Amino acid sequence: MQKVEVQLGQRSYPIDINTGFSSLVASLADTRQVVIVSNPTVAPLYLAKVNALFSHSPVHILIEDGEAFKSLASFEKILSFLLQQGVSRDVLLVALGGGVIGDLTGFVAASYQRGVRFLQIPTSLLSQVDSSVGGKTAVNHPLGKNMIGAFKQPEQVIISTETLKTLPQREFAAGMAEVVKYALLGDNRFLDWLLQHSEQILQQQPDILAQMIKHCCQMKADIVSRDETEQGERALLNLGHTFGHAIEAFMGYGNWLHGEAVAVGMMMAATLSAHRGWLSQHDVALVSRALQCFSLPVAVPDSMQIADFLPYMKTDKKVKNGQMRFVLLPALGQARLVADVTEAELVQVFG
Ligand code: NAD
Ligand code: GLY
Numbered sequence: 001m002q003k004v005e006v007q008l009g010q011r012s013y014p015i016d017i018n019t020g021f022s023s024l025v026a027s028l029a030d031t032r033q034v035v036i037v038s039n040p041t042v043a044p045l046y047l048a049k050v051n052a053l054f055s056h057s058p059v060h061i062l063i064e065d066g067e068a069f070k071s072l073a074s075f076e077k078i079l080s081f082l083l084q085q086g087v088s089r090d091v092l093l094v095a096l097g098g099g100v101i102g103d104l105t106g107f108v109a110a111s112y113q114r115g116v117r118f119l120q121i122p123t124s125l126l127s128q129v130d131s132s133v134g135g136k137t138a139v140n141h142p143l144g145k146n147m148i149g150a151f152k153q154p155e156q157v158i159i160s161t162e163t164l165k166t167l168p169q170r171e172f173a174a175g176m177a178e179v180v181k182y183a184l185l186g187d188n189r190f191l192d193w194l195l196q197h198s199e200q201i202l203q204q205q206p207d208i209l210a211q212m213i214k215h216c217c218q219m220k221a222d223i224v225s226r227d228e229t230e231q232g233e234r235a236l237l238n239l240g241h242t243f244g245h246a247i248e249a250f251m252g253y254g255n256w257l258h259g260e261a262v263a264v265g266m267m268m269a270a271t272l273s274a275h276r277g278w279l280s281q282h283d284v285a286l287v288s289r290a291l292q293c294f295s296l297p298v299a300v301p302d303s304m305q306i307a308d309f310l311p312y313m314k315t316d317k318k319v320k321n322g323q324m325r326f327v328l329l330p331a332l333g334q335a336r337l338v339a340d341v342t343e344a345e346l347v348q349v350f351g
Helices: 043-051 072-084 099-114 124-129 160-164 168-187 188-196 197-201 208-224 233-239 241-251 258-275 281-295 306-313 343-351
Strands: 002-008 011-015 034-038 059-062 092-097 119-123 138-141 142-151 156-159 327-331 334-338
Touching: 002 208, 011 043, 011 208, 034 043, 034 072, 034 099, 043 059, 043 092, 043 160, 043 343, 059 072, 072 099, 072 138, 099 119, 099 124, 099 138, 099 142, 099 306, 119 124, 124 160, 124 168, 124 208, 142 241, 156 208, 160 208, 168 188, 168 208, 168 233, 168 258, 168 281, 168 327, 168 334, 188 197, 188 281, 208 233, 233 327, 233 334, 241 258, 241 306, 241 327, 258 281, 258 327, 258 343
Parallel strands: 011 156, 034 059, 034 092, 092 119, 119 156
Antiparallel strands: 002 011, 138 142, 327 334
């Protein structure tokens, strides 16, 4: 049983890991009106168990499965459902699923009647180590990933590593990309730990998974507590994401998983960092080894040239005063937001 607290003053909230859902805070469990948002893959597995947590029977809405449904159309569909059901402002919205359901439900929670309470029950590894924590919510636009959204913190995050038993292996690997990300951006010893425990992680040993997930949640909670709305440090959590979001959008949402695209993005960030003399070739090889040991891709998709990345990277949310900004690695375990990467440098390194 593990616990992490996201410290945000009156909006602080707990992340409970492996409490068998019994840790649901009483004020949430007693809510009169509860709406659970899930999808047709996750609902048959866990909806009944989550229903049983509440004193008053929840209603639910299912959104089709996949990144392509993290869309304005799905956002509108949920809002229409809430209005048709006559749902009031004291509702509790529950996100039951991976990052797609979490991001979508969170954005609805931020918008419905100007904001209602929301609970995250993340069921994929990626959502347990990253997306359910910190309050970033969004939907995609065909012209850019996560381009429409809001900051909306949940009231609680409940994580059960039991749910990972039903997660497809490819999705588990995608989640490991975000785990490796934490090590690369802020904790070199964690990188060693991941490599030393790779077998146990791949075998999904519950204690090791809980330890790993807690470490990631703690790192994210600390950063979010210091910089909730990404005025500075939080941008470091986007290591690999500027390249990765371009891959996801160019390849068509859902064809490359978010974590897979981020893995390649982190390799590109490491390569660019080495070009600047910050990382050694040995460091770059270590990044590659860490990603590949969790079955993640490290090479840019064959069909993509660096010119294909540029339109997406120029509309990335980190762009400031028209200047692209990238998270690079001055050393393994340290990250820095860099504003002086030019198109010429990108072409030189990746052209
Ligand atoms: P996802 O939500 O699409 O889930 C992956 C797949 O696994 C889906 O098919 C889902 O139905 C299935 N699934 C989930 N839990 C399962 C379980 N226990 N058993 C069986 N199947 C299960 O994708 P994801 O990787 O969880 O999340 C990716 C999304 O998260 C992206 O949209 C990304 O942009 C977003 N994200 C957001 C943040 C943030 O801070 N808000 C951070 C990182 C990523
Ligand atoms: N996943 C990046 C962030 O939450 O800031």
